[in-house]
Amino acid sequence: MSAFFGAKIGSSEQDRERVIQSLMQTLLKKTTKVKPIHSLKGRNKATAIRMMAVFALDIYSRSAATPDARCTRCKGRGKTVDRVLFQKTGEQSWKDCDKCKGRGFNQPKWSTISTVLLKLAPDLNHKQFQRQIQPLIEDMVTVLNIAEAEADRALHHASH
Ligand SMILES: [Zn+2]
Numbered sequence: 001m002s003a004f005f006g007a008k009i010g011s012s013e014q015d016r017e018r019v020i021q022s023l024m025q026t027l028l029k030k031t032t033k034v035k036p037i038h039s040l041k042g043r044n045k046a047t048a049i050r051m052m053a054v055f056a057l058d059i060y061s062r063s064a065a066t067p068d069a070r071c072t073r074c075k076g077r078g079k080t081v082d083r084v085l086f087q088k089t090g091e092q093s094w095k096d097c098d099k100c101k102g103r104g105f106n107q108p109k110w111s112t113i114s115t116v117l118l119k120l121a122p123d124l125n126h127k128q129f130q131r132q133i134q135p136l137i138e139d140m141v142t143v144l145n146i147a148e149a150e151a152d153r154a155l156h157h158a159s160h
């Protein structure tokens with residue numbers, strides 16, 4: 001668990017690698033249902049799985065803490081003034097930022113990984129990527145967020 005926590009604050013390469021390895025284990029099991037990936041051989045398969053793990057970690061570690069990933073439109077707040085409403089009512093109200101969807105930080109582009117994965121796995125098509133691979137990666141981000149919350153709790157508990 002501390003490995004996950006360390007990955008976020010970027011403490012060590014070793015921690016990061018441990019997280020990637022554990023994500024890869026999970027992804028290997030989960031992709032047995034995704035034939036174009038499952039049927040890949042040797043190094044290609046390892047590369048494809050590793051890319052997915054690294055991409056998940058990339059999305060996860062961008063969450064607000066990293067200044068250079070901060071959304072330029074809302075400056076990391078995740079909210080912008082609703083101009084339409086402002087013009088109508090004169091009241092300042094906030095809405096989720098359109099650019100980052102309220103996250104406050106820019107996500108890495110899915111196209112960067114889909115392009116490479118589609119090349120690596122010739123049987124994979126874009127629709128499969130969106131329907132099967134993307135949700136898997138998003139699941140991994142959730143796993144990382146849960147692990148971080150648990151590590152936070154453990155840390156909090158230890159200091160009391
Ligand atoms: Zn934004």
